[in-house]
Amino acid sequence: EVQLVQSGAEVKKPGESLKISCKGSGYNFTKYWIGWVRQMPGKGLEWMGSIYPGGSDTRYSPSFQGQVTISVDKSISTAYLQWSSLKASDTAIYYCAKMAIALTTSSSFDYWGQGTLVTVSS
Amino acid sequence: DIQMTQSPSTLSASVGDRVTITCRASQSISIWLAWYQQKPGKAPKLLIYKASSLESGVPSRFSGSGSGTEFTLTISSLQADDLATYYCLQYETHHTFGPGTKVDI
Numbered sequence: 001e002v003q004l005v006q007s008g009a010e011v012k013k014p015g016e017s018l019k020i021s022c023k024g025s026g027y028n029f030t031k032y033w034i035g036w037v038r039q040m041p042g043k044g045l046e047w048m049g050s051i052y053p054g055g056s057d058t059r060y061s062p063s064f065q066g067q068v069t070i071s072v073d074k075s076i077s078t079a080y081l082q083w084s085s086l087k088a089s090d091t092a093i094y095y096c097a098k099m100a101i102a103l104t105t106s107s108s109f110d111y112w113g114q115g116t117l118v119t120v121s122s
Numbered sequence: 123d124i125q126m127t128q129s130p131s132t133l134s135a136s137v138g139d140r141v142t143i144t145c146r147a148s149q150s151i152s153i154w155l156a157w158y159q160q161k162p163g164k165a166p167k168l169l170i171y172k173a174s175s176l177e178s179g180v181p182s183r184f185s186g187s188g189s190g191t192e193f194t195l196t197i198s199s200l201q202a203d204d205l206a207t208y209y210c211l212q213y214e215t216h217h218t219f220g221p222g223t224k225v226d227i
Contacts, residue, residue: 047217108156
């Protein structure tokens with residue numbers, strides 16, 4: 001069974017750093033790109049960027065380039081999303097999602113993690 | 123960047139109604155479009171990919187059509203369980219979601 005299991009909810013202060021995780025299982029983790037999607041409170045879905053676990057090739061949305069870093073540790077089938085200095089506006093639910101087609105970014109997302117709620121407040 | 127729009131933004135319908143949601147792309151995306159259903163507090167669920175292909179396990183009352191810049195998601199007979207927000211996603215170049223359509227029963 002394909003599963004993406006994300007790390008738990010976080011409460012942070014502005015200026016702090018954070019790294020959240022997404023562990024894949026039940027499929028060949030290195031062959032499918034993984035994307036990260038933001039959902040701010042009461043708002044829609046925004047694609048942030050994607051990473052290829054087999055080679056660490058990374059693509060970012062222009063809106064998020066330089067704001068976050070996406071990385072992967074294929075030895076433990078885990079993708080990461082990190083911030084070096086959080087802002088209150090980073091408060092959101094963050095989802096990871098696996099692409100449906102192997103070896104390409106031109107694919108829909110078929111499996112999703114459960115989401116990680118990040119709250120940034122002083 | 124490819125921009126996506128959806129209409130309507132909200133839709134009120136009754137059980138049994140035929141419901142249609144439209145998604146438009148700012149440039150041609152061929153058939154590289156998916157539709158998702160998101161219920162409150164849940165992750166999105168893939169309904170349709172490649173504009174008109176039904177994801178395994180999704181009820182046949184859901185269907186998709188279109189190509190190029192204009193696409194539609196149709197629910198042939200709305201059920202109470204279909205209360206959700208629906209998003210389109212283009213994946214021709216990177217990924218861009220539409221702003222969503224909230225369906226009230």
